[in-house]
Amino acid sequence: MPQANKPQPIALICGLGNPGEEYAHTRHNIGFATVDVLARRAGVSYWKSEAGCMVAHAVIGGRQVLLAKPQDFMNTSGGPLSKLMRQEHLAPAQILVVHDEVDLPAGQVRAKWGGGLNAHNGLRSIANKLGTRDFSRIRCGIGRPPGKMQVADYVLRELKGGFLEEFQILAQDAASLCEQVVRDGMPTNS
Numbered sequence: 001m002p003q004a005n006k007p008q009p010i011a012l013i014c015g016l017g018n019p020g021e022e023y024a025h026t027r028h029n030i031g032f033a034t035v036d037v038l039a040r041r042a043g044v045s046y047w048k049s050e051a052g053c054m055v056a057h058a059v060i061g062g063r064q065v066l067l068a069k070p071q072d073f074m075n076t077s078g079g080p081l082s083k084l085m086r087q088e089h090l091a092p093a094q095i096l097v098v099h100d101e102v103d104l105p106a107g108q109v110r111a112k113w114g115g116g117l118n119a120h121n122g123l124r125s126i127a128n129k130l131g132t133r134d135f136s137r138i139r140c141g142i143g144r145p146p147g148k149m150q151v152a153d154y155v156l157r158e159l160k161g162g163f164l165e166e167f168q169i170l171a172q173d174a175a176s177l178c179e180q181v182v183r184d185g186m187p188t189n190s
Helices: 027-041 078-088 121-130 151-156 161-184
Strands: 012-015 048-050 053-060 063-070 095-101 109-113 136-141
Touching: 012 027, 012 078, 027 053, 027 063, 027 095, 027 136, 027 151, 027 161, 053 078, 053 161, 063 078, 063 161, 078 095, 078 121, 095 121, 095 161, 109 161, 136 161
Parallel strands: 012 063, 012 095, 095 136
Antiparallel strands: 048 053, 053 063, 109 136
């Protein structure tokens, strides 16, 4: 019997983050940063507010794709995303969510289909609103916080110097993997 819920061609890439300039250069905003890289590479400069998201149309790998950055805070980002998906008549299997991942070493980027939520509140919000965990993800490794630092402090700390450079490189690498997934589909080992 064929798998009912499997990845479909990507029609929407959703970067997770928190709105506001004070969050722009934090580990938690790697999804927004990645979507911004994709927009720059595709020559997109026009963004509009739609369904609680900032959205832009881009051509990636010869395909028309919607880029989205939900404008609710991370923990409630599923609301605007699900509203946008209903408006665009998209299924969960057609979306690619880009997010930070503490359980992946800093700098690593991996594609993943479905699975657990790893205590990530943004993913939990999306899964709750969509009623499924079956959607594609780009996991951007940020590593674990040093010492006894709380995860929330680690992911929301403003990055400077070498840490900011690593963040920008991670966004570039994640954007490249997004482009590959749009072009070639989800890797079979995901």
